[in-house]
Amino acid sequence: MPERTATIASRSGLHARPAALFAEAAGEQPVEVTIAMQGEPADDALDAASILSLMTLGAAKGDVVVLRAEGDGADAALDALVKLLETDLDAE
Amino acid sequence: MQNFQGVGVSPGRIIGSVRQMPKPVSEPPSGERLAADVAPEDAVAGLKAAAQSVHDELKGRADSASGDGKAVLEATALMAKDTMLLKSAAKLINAGSSAERAIWEAGASVSEMLHNLGGYMAERATDVLDVRARIVAELRGVPAPGIPASETPFILVAEDLAPADTATLNPSVVLALVTSGGGPQSHTAIIARSLGLPAVVAAHGVDEIADGTEVYVDGAAGFVAVSPSEEQRAAATAWAETSATLAEFDGNGTTADGHLVPLLANVGGAKDAVAAAALGAQGVGLFRTEFCFLERDTEPSVDEQAAAYKAVFDAFPGKKVVLRTLDAGADKPLPFLTDATEPNPALGVRGYRTDFTTPGVLERQLEAIARAASESDADVWVMAPMISTAAEAGRFASLCAAAGIQTPGVMVEVPSAALTAATVLREVGFASLGTNDLTQYAMAADRQLGPLAELNTPWQPAVLRLVQLTVEGAAQEGSGREGDPKPVGVCGEAAADPALAVVLTGLGVTTLSMTARSLAAVGTVLKTVTLEQAQELARLALSAPSALEARDWVRAKLPVLEELGL
Incomplete structure (x- = not known):
């Protein structure tokens, strides 16, 4: 299964506005994307399009997360979402 | 014609059509089963459709909002169709x-x-509950809870408003607030005054007024009338004109004969301070520092605090800014300072008392204040909330001195401090009466309780007597900065009531601090009386057998109030 790691760049972590923007973007992808903290089993991964899941994940700035997806367009979807995580969304 | 009498808490005379705030959504009974003739797949599909329409409604509101409100609404909209939420509901x-x-x-x-994650996440916990209630309302086909969304202006009628309702209250659409519950110190009253909206609270029976009914609201008289008369229409038209002239304060609080009573503003941060300065405030009589601490799990650093305080001081160069040290506890809990399990938080470890249980926080705050003061041109005074004894006042003064703060003072909110004002003021440079808590403690009546609204007014002669005792104590104690009695200000809601402001001036209060929107009305009325007349009105109010009579007697002698609709 294609996967990518990304380092959270937003100052407030994956909360608040960054979480909303990321969840919305994940929901717009043609494939289902999951998110987990690096080092956690893939089985425990959460739905990346769920803002509530993202909030309970509690990823702070500098934390590394793993995104996974399968199917047509998975690689493009993952690339787009990694880029979003590595942007400081609080600064916009 | 049907009339309703309540308590007027924010002046203004206005005519408009009623929109009732929908009742809170009731909990579906525990163990409620799916109807036998509905397939689970259909119920899940129905839930998803309801969630989608709640999402769309919130998203639509987010699109027309701005700033922080927009971000919160966007996140809340996403929660409505959140897969985690809907999947676990589908399972059930x-x-x-x-x-x-x-x-x-x-x-x-x-x-x-x-909630268990704490911090920012805990705050969002209530958003999830709001979304849940909206979805249930959608499923039941009843109006969504909260303030109705409307393009046309309306008079909002509710049981009471919560602090959270402020965020969704659009003052360009809501003309006035009327509630069946709440009291003069309720959140509704505070919201109305800060937005400058006419408001009547504790008006029993208004819940029955149908949506769309045209009513007349008099926020000074506390009166609501269905099918307004010609006189009431004329009064509303006249108010539209006077309210324009009452919008600006000339920056000079004085009686007709030139007795100066500086009119100051209550502020909660730099934004308020800048707005208050623009409205003509002669300084700040109450700078609430809680904003720096609320919604935090840990104490902000000295640097962070100093920067926040300086931003407020800088709005008033060369003017007085009275800062109140952290006032946590009771209705303002803080995870690192207060104990949420206290059986009686209003009588608990709150205000200055948190220094008993968590020493150090106050000293670090004083250090930050002293630093900010030294870097600004404001005349910074610092007072502690909830002081009960002269010993506490003395200890606070020594903490201030150690930090290099020149003018320490106390809030007089606990009746014991008013009764022993002379000894309390021997220790510090000034006192400021917090009439909201002083009333609550003098009358032993919770500020938020509608049924106690009649007890909970600063017009209570007992409260006025405590004000008088504080002023007398200050006079007995003698010299303040220039050999005069030590200053005694008022920074509670009482100062914003023009009639009470006259009485307080007559009692010898030296400054009045209020929400900036009330400055012009108070300043206008104060200019119509001499100090001697104010003293006469103060004696009249003190001699009244009840709060109602005190208010009525004083208002009868101040015809300017009726003329202006205040």
Whole structure:
């Protein structure tokens, strides 16, 4: 299964506005994307399009997360979402 | 013609049509099952459709909002169709639960999870509960809870408003507030005054007024009338004109004969301070520092505090800014300072008392204040909330001295401090009366309780007597900065009531501090009386057998109030 790691760049972590923007973007992808903290089993991964899941994940700035997806367009979807995580969304 | 009498808490005369705030959504009964003739798949599909329409409604509101409000609404909209929430609800539906009960329970467990994470996440826990209530309302086909969304202006009628309702209250659409519950110190009253909206609270029976009914509201007289008369229409038209002239304060608080009573503003941060300065405030009489601390799990650093305080001081160069040290506890809990399990938080470890249980926080705050003061041109005074004894006042003064703060003072909110004002003021440079808490403690009546509204007014002769005792104590104690009695200000809601402001001036209060929107009205009325007349009115109010008579007697001698609709 294609996967990518990304380092959270937003100052407030994956909360608040960054979480909303990321969840919305994940929901717009043609494939289902999951998110987990690096080092956690893939089985425990959460739905990346769920803002509530993202909030309970509690990823702070500098934390590394793993995104996974399968199917047509998975690689493009993952690339787009990694880029979003590595942007400081609080600064916009 | 039907009339309703309540308590007027924010002046203004206006005519408009009523919109009732929908009743809170009731909890679907525990164990409520899916109807026998509904397939679980259909119930899940119905839930998803309801969630989608709640999402669309919130998203639509987010699109027309701005700033922080927009971000919160966007996040809340996403929660409505969140897969985690809907999947766990679907699981419950498949196990035989009704859709309403399923989303209710799913929302509760997500909300609890967020609550347990603390901090920012804990704040979002209430958003999940709001979304849950909206979805249940949608499923039931009843109006969504909260302030109705409307393009046309209306008079909002509710049981009472919560602090959270302020965020969704659009003052360009809401003309006035009328509630059946609440009291003069309720959140509704505070919201109305800060937005400058006419408001009547504790008006029994208004819940029955149908949506769309045209009513007349007099926020000074506390009066609501269905089918307004010609006189009332004329009064509303006249108010539209006077309110324009009452919008600006000339920056000079004085009686007709030139007795100066500086009119100051109550502020909660730099934004308020800048707005208050623009409205002509002669300084700040109450700078609430809680904004720096609220919604935090840990104490802000000295640097962070100093920067925040300086931003307020800088709005008033060369003018007085009275800062109140951290006032946590009771209705303002803080995880690192207060104990949420106290059986009686209003009588608990709150205000200055948190220094007994968590020493150090106050000293670090004083250090930050001293630093900010040294870097600004404001004349900074610092007072402690909830001081009960002269010994506490003395200890606070020595902490201030150690930090290099010149002018320490105390809030007089506890009746014991008013009764022993002379000894309390021997220790410090000034006192400021917090009439909201002083009233609550003098009358032993919770500020938020509608049934106690009549007790809970600063017009109570007992409260006025405590004000008088404080002023007398200050006079006995003697010299303040220039050999005069030490200053005694008022920074509670009482100062914003023009009639009470006259009485307080007559009692010998030296400054009045209020929400900046009330400055012009208070300043206008104060200019119509001499100090001697104010003293006469103060004697009249003190001699009244009840709060109602005190208010009526004083108002009868101040015809300017009726003329201006105040």
